[in-house]
Amino acid sequence: MPSREFFSCDWGTSHFRVRLVNSATLEVRDERVSEEGVSSIFRASSTDDRPALFAGVLGRHLHEVIAESGTGADRCVISGMASSTIGWVDLPYAVAPLPLHPSRLERTTFLLPVDGRDISIVLVSGIRTTDDVMRGEECELLGLLELCPELVQERCLVVLPGTHSKHIVMEGRILADFQTFMTGELFAHLRKMPTLSPMLEDEGDESDFLRGVRSARDVGLTAALFKIRARRVIGGARHGASAAFLSGLLIGDELLHTPDGLAVYLAGAGHLHSLYLRAGEALGLSVRALSPEILRQAVVCAHRMMVL
């Protein structure tokens, strides 16, 4: 009889995360997070030893979880950058438009021996259009469709905030199209811009953030960036900007690209979730917020669908 538990692994560019999940209740019994993201392993490896390094990191974590929990789990689903050119196995993308169903995602399966037990690994690949790519978000979305039936009732836009925010157009269960916005990465890079960084040392507060959002709408990103400096010149140090202003500017600019007449669902967690909500309100967008809890459940829910 197969174990009622399985491993759910989210292996991103900068973070590794594995959970031991009850497949009936989706309850997470154990969870481990580390900095062993795909890019750090890629940098430390050569083409020859890369598979062994990835197997070593996963095997060590599974070994520890098994030793502590005594679980009999023997299946592990992995999504994220582990299937990329810098990952464990380089898998092709599925191509959108695409019905979002476990059978339509690209994947590979193989066995990983851990403590004398063969763990069945399912490595899931991402989705591409002609000029955009995602890896990892396809499982978040697959789980969200399962947990939030309202998403398949109408053509809608699902917003997944992050370093590379995704705006995904869903038509029923069909992933029709998507756009990636470099919002988080741009925030980090623009903050270091030599002529702006001295004016962005102040973290700022909600009113600065909302002023940034409105500036994105009223004057646009490139002009608003210059005004950070101009306001300092005109008004003195106390009238400069702040990191919160820049954050509002970039999130506002991103949300201004949500198409008219499409229901917008926000699926974020933590601080970003509330920032996107406040920015959406300030822009007069009707953004429906999915519970951050649901987003956390979505990945393990999708991973269960991949091993059933």
Add this chain to the structure above:
Amino acid sequence: MPSREFFSCDWGTSHFRVRLVNSATLEVRDERVSEEGVSSIFRASSTDDRPALFAGVLGRHLHEVIAESGTGADRCVISGMASSTIGWVDLPYAVAPLPLHPSRLERTTFLLPVDGRDISIVLVSGIRTTDDVMRGEECELLGLLELCPELVQERCLVVLPGTHSKHIVMEGRILADFQTFMTGELFAHLRKMPTLSPMLEDEGDESDFLRGVRSARDVGLTAALFKIRARRVIGGARHGASAAFLSGLLIGDELLHTPDGLAVYLAGAGHLHSLYLRAGEALGLSVRALSPEILRQAVVCAHRMMVL
């Protein structure tokens, strides 16, 4: 009898330029350009010795021009960053909306002894709104109004491309409003973005530039930046982007902010002039190009108005 010649000086952040001009014909008899921009002098100076350093640089160039040309010129008009907080004398801005007339610009006058002759210096300050600033462009614009009578016939937008592009709304002779776009500075900074720079080493050609312009319109700046990377992942090295693509993206994004229904006049010189023209065409904007020659004449024309 005053000399029929005067000195016209354009003292920017990174460059110094002085011309000996015939005040009747506006013919430039001599011209000197150096890297002694305001910021390099600011960095090399303290509050105490700053005025002497600025006087030294200008005095040396005027001495050389006088020695070589034998001119009797004793008036010198300076515009640009020399009147800023990092300049020779920190002058307040004139405030827009403002009738663009020499008498309405802020300036200071003083004498600079050169070769036993007192040169009368007119240092012209810039213009601000509540949240934007310009220094130097006000003289370009003043000269353009004099040289291009069509600019005062209707409400129009004058575009001055550059590191900090200016879009200036003119209502007859009134400078009504303006916006600065950090286009050139952003180009330099984004080109160095660690995750993008390897894909932007190729200089590219006109078709890349126009693809960038269209991407600004079709998907927006932040999403198009991500596609630079995505295209490389999907299509291999030959399908990456180029510096020309990034240039098109930023200039396209800037020009998309020109308001509807306003005649747009482009006043640029050199390579930027033709890039802005091609981007405007690709976006279907009706951009009227002023001759690059006229822009070069505009500053000396405005400077003559300041000493008459």
